[in-house]
Amino acid sequence: MPPVLVDTNVLIYFYDNNTPKKQKRAELVLNRLREAGLGRLSTQNLAEFVNAAMRKLDPPMTAARAFDQVALFAGTWPVFDLTPQIVLEAARGVRDHKLPYYDARSGQPPGLARFR
Secondary structure (H helix, E strand, O other): OOOEEEOHHHHHHHHOOOOHHHHHHHHHHHHHHHHHOOEEEEHHHHHHHHHHHHHOOOOOOOHHHHHHHHHHHHHHOOEEOOOHHHHHHHHHHHHHHOOOHHHHOOOOOOOOEEEO
């Protein structure tokens, strides 16, 4: 199995006590990817996580805890930068294949699968 870019929603579900089924699934997926050494994140994931955790979780995650979690993610998982080339590839996916931008722009280097 190739390395997998984890969707930000999976990270959020891991902390969402209001969706126990999704939380359990996120826990299983993240643990499996971590144990296999296959999980990857992007800088976009980290930024989206902070924003969503502090705005969409109920109760919202504190800024201090969001900071700590991003530091933990960055220390645990390889993190890829979002580059202009990735944005251009996503725009090409929108233009040529009519994909929604955020589905096309996964922030992934070539050869990296996406898990959602």
